[in-house]
Amino acid sequence: MKKQIVGVLLGGMGLLLFLSLNQGSTADEVIPEEIGMILKSSCYDCHTSGARSEDAKKAVQYDLWDDYSVTKKIAILGKIGEVIEEDKMPPQKYQENKPDRKLTEDQKMQLLDWSKKESGRLMQGN
Numbered sequence: 001m002k003k004q005i006v007g008v009l010l011g012g013m014g015l016l017l018f019l020s021l022n023q024g025s026t027a028d029e030v031i032p033e034e035i036g037m038i039l040k041s042s043c044y045d046c047h048t049s050g051a052r053s054e055d056a057k058k059a060v061q062y063d064l065w066d067d068y069s070v071t072k073k074i075a076i077l078g079k080i081g082e083v084i085e086e087d088k089m090p091p092q093k094y095q096e097n098k099p100d101r102k103l104t105e106d107q108k109m110q111l112l113d114w115s116k117k118e119s120g121r122l123m124q125g126n
């Protein structure tokens with residue numbers, strides 16, 4: 001399992017992705033509501049299956065989260081942590097054009113915290 005994860009991480013993992021609100025079969029699989037709200041306001045414009053940016057969709061489509069394999073989810077969660085820490089998402093230009101969509105420090109903490117906990121949970125096979 002570990003090897004697989006590393007392989008996916010290194011392998012430039014084709015598709016990344018994210019979430020879908022209130023659609024999971026079990027409560028555990030669903031992205032928590034407060035996280036979903038952040039993603040909706042700051043990330044959905046580009047990262048959903050209906051968005052126009054092919055690059056963004058290749059990276060993550062939040063509305064398809066439930067369909068991703070565990071390995072893929074873990075890989076994406078790691079990427080999310082990275083882009084948040086490095087302030088790469090939403091893209092600078094978007095932040096300039098839509099200052100109200102910028103992540104607040106509090107929202108960043110929430111996303112980071114969730115991405116770490118969720119990937120830890122998935123790695124333990126729960």
Ligand code: HEC
Nearest residue numbers: 042043045046053055056059060079080083089090091094
């Ligand atoms: C204005 C459109 C736009 C918005 C809004 C946006 N993204 Fe992205 N995102 C992109 C594009 C385009 C890419 C692919 C190119 C790149 O990596 O820069 C991307 C790539 C990514 C990646 C993959 C990065 C990698 O290194 O593989 C992640 C993870 C990500 N976005 C997360 C987010 C999160 C989380 C948010 C909200 C906080 C968000 N994005 C908001 C356009 C957007």
